[in-house]
Amino acid sequence: MNKNLRKPVIAGNWKMNKNRQECTALIGELKPLVANATCDVVLCVPYTNLETALEQSKNSNLKIAAQNCHWEKSGAFTGEISADMLHEMGVTHVVLGHSERRQYFGESDGTVNLRAKAALRAGLIPIICIGELLEHRELNITNEVVGVQTKVALSELSKEDMKRVILAYEPVWAIGTGKTATSSQANEVCKEIRSIVANLYDQATADGVVIQYGGSMNAANANELLNEPDVDGGLIGGASLKAQDFASIITAASK
């Protein structure tokens, strides 16, 4: 499969960073730097910045994502935001199952699946995160762990749904730690995830699905990671908070 048939997606995960003023400034700086990108560029901003980010990114190639969504359309779920509410605003993508949500907020494979189905129903593109802990890697069970996470997250999703799903392989030990997976480690697991998708659906579905790498990707290592045959972009935390750094990664993905 020629990797060039998949359009890379570079997504910046701002996490709980940037107030509205900082959001306006960062998008203003970023827009001219990435105007010629040939990859998709997505900014995953805090809920409180969605409106500002949507306004600031009008008439640009930037797409705006939320960092989570609930699976019900509406109801008694204090503090939650539904996929339909996000779609109504003009949000196009949503990050689901990020390891920080799994680690600190009790997110499970089952709820990631519910959220993914709701996102797709609402017309959003889910960016579904999967990845092993350091102890899994040391026990040599990375493939088993990402296998279970992938299978549960994608349960009951159709082949048609899979045309809109983005997967993000994020080894937990590499997130925010400065410890990047080597490009061959990243590729090995992205390839494994692709083969799981092939087994669940078919080869064409697997060949078409975008699989990002995430975990301390930065301006210095992006080129090497993005050159790997099964790495189709990145989910970037720290390095997405500075326009120049994030733009360099986008340039690397646009080659």
Ligand code: PGA
């Ligand atoms: P990082 O975060 O780039 O700061 O390691 C990645 C992520 O959490 O998506």
